[in-house]
C-alpha cells in the first residue's frame with residue numbers, strides 16, 4: 001500500500017493531488033482519457049485502503065478493550081462462586097495469593113453454624129422445662145407450602161414449607177426430653193464462640209451478614225431506572241432519590257476489599273512509647289519495625305480467634321454428631337449441610353492453629369457481595385495468555401438490583417445464575433417470595449430489557465448437586481411436583497427437573513427478547529471446580545468468538 005502511494009506521490013501534479021498524474025506536454029486526447037481513467041482507478045484503490053485502515057484501527061481498539069462480563073442473579077445464586085472458578089481456571093497464581101485471606105471467612109462460616117445449633121438448643125431447653133409447650137413450636141401446615149406462582153410479579157406465594165410429618169409435636173417433645181446435663185455443659189462450654197462470631201463479623205464488615213428484609217417489592221427494580229441523561233457531553237443516569245442504600249461501585253479486586261478489613265488497624269492507644277519514638281525518628285528502619293509489629297498484632301488477634309476455635313474442636317464435634325441434636329434439627333427441617341458456608345464436617349481440618357484454606361474451602365465459603373465489584377482477570381495461560389477480562393460481580397438481593405442498570409450498556413455478555421435447587425425455598429430478604437419464581441422474573445426482565453438487546457445472555461442453571469441431594473430419599477425426598485406448577489407426572493429426579501427448568505427459561509427468552517437471540521444454557525454445580533472449568537472453557541470461547549465477530553476479526 002505504501003509503495004502504491006509513493007509512486008503517485010513522486011509524480012504529484014501542481015494541484016497537490018497525490019493521485020493526479022503529471023500530463024506530458026504533447027498529451028493526445030486518447031492519452032488524456034487513459035490518464036484520467038488511471039487516476040480514477042488509483043483514487044478508488046486508495047479510498048478502499050483508507051477505509052480498510054480505519055476499520056482495522058476500530059477493530060484493534062475494540063480488541064484491546066477488555067471483554068466485559070456481568071454476572072447477575074439473585075442472592076446466593078453462585079455469582080461470586082463462578083468468579084472464583086474463573087480465577088482458579090485462568091489466573092491461578094493470582095488466586096493463590098488471595099486464598100489465605102479467606103481463612104477468617106471460613107472460620108466465621110463454621111462458627112455461625114455452631115451458634116445456629118446452640119440457639120436451637122437454647123430454645124429447646126427453655127421449652128423442655130414445661131411439657132405443655134410443644135404447641136409453641138411452629139409447624140407449617142400443607143396450606144403454607146411455597147408454590148411457584150408463574151411469572152407474574154404481583155402475587156408472591158405464602159411462606160412455609162411442606163411438612164408431611166405426622167405427630168411432629170410428639171416427636172419434638174420426645175427429643176426435648178432426651179436433652180441432658182451433657183447438652184447443657186456443651187452449650188456453656190461453647191458460649192465463647194458467640195463472641196468469636198461478633199469479632200469476626202465486625203472485622204469482615206456488613207458483607208458478613210445476610211440481608212433479611214427489603215422494601216423493594218419487584219424482582220426487577222432496574223426496569224424502573226430513571227432515564228439516561230447527558231451532562232456536559234457525558235452520559236449519566238439521573239440520580240434516584242429512592243436509590244437503595246447499597247448503591248455503590250467498588251472498583252477494586254472484589255472480595256479482597258472486604259477481607260482486608262480482617263486486618264485490624266494499628267490504633268494509637270495500643271501503641272507503646274517505643275512505637276512513637278520510632279515514628280519521630282522517622283527512619284526507614286523504624287517504619288519497618290512498626291510494620292512488623294503491626295503484622296504481629298494482626299496475627300495475635302487472628303490467633304486469639306483461632307485458639308478459641310481450636311480449643312472448642314471436640315465440643316463442636318460432639319455437638320454436631322449428637323443424635324438428639326440431629327433429631328431436633330431434622331424435626332425443625334434444618335438441613336445445615338445444604339446451607340451456604342457449611343464446614344462442620346471439616347472440623348478436624350479447620351479447627352487447627354495452622355489451618356490454611358484449600359481451593360475447595362474458598363469456593364464453598366460464603367461472603368455476601370456488596371454493591372458492584374470489578375474483577376480484573378488476567379489470563380495466565382492458554383491462547384488468551386496476557387489478555388484481560390473484566391468481570392463484574394453484583395449483590396443479588398432485591399435491594400441491590402437497582403445498581404445493576406448502569407452496567408448494562410457496556411458489557412459484552414451476561415452470565416445469569418439461576419439456582420435450580422431452590423424451587424421450594426423463599427427469598428431471605430422477602431419470605432413471601434419463592435426463590436425460583438424470583439429467578440424467572442429476573443430472567444424475563446433481562447431478556448426483555450431493550451438496552452440488552454445485543455448483549456449475549458448465558459444462563460447457568462446452578463446448584464445441580466443440591467437439587468440431586470434434595471430430591472433423593474436421604475436428602476429429604478422432596479417432591480418437585482408439590483412445588484412446581486405444571487410439572488405434572490414427570491419423574492422426580494434431578495435431570496428431569498433441570499431440563500424442565502431449562503425449557504422454562506428458554507421459553508421466556510424466546511417470548512420476551514425484543515429480537516431473536518440464541519439460548520445458551522448450562523447446568524452447573526459451581527462448587528465443583530473441575531466440572532465448572534469445562535463449562536467455563538466453552539463459555540469463554542463463545543464470548544470471545546462473538547466479540548471478535550463483532551469486531552470483524554473472526555475468520
Ligand SMILES: Nc1nc2c(ncn2[C@@H]2O[C@H](COP(=O)(O)OP(=O)(O)OP(=O)(O)O)[C@@H](O)[C@H]2O)c(=O)[nH]1
Nearest residue numbers: 076077078079080081341364366369396463525526
Ligand atoms: N452446593 C453448592 N453450593 C453452591 C453452588 N454455587 C454456589 N454455592 C454456594 O452458595 C453460597 C452462595 O454463593 P455466592 O457465590 O456467594 O452467591 P452470590 O450469588 O454471589 O450471592 P450475593 O453475593 O449475595 O449476591 C456459597 O457458599 C457457595 O459456596 C453450587 O452449585 N452447589
Ligand SMILES: [Mg+2]
Nearest residue numbers: 079080368369
Ligand atoms: Mg456474591
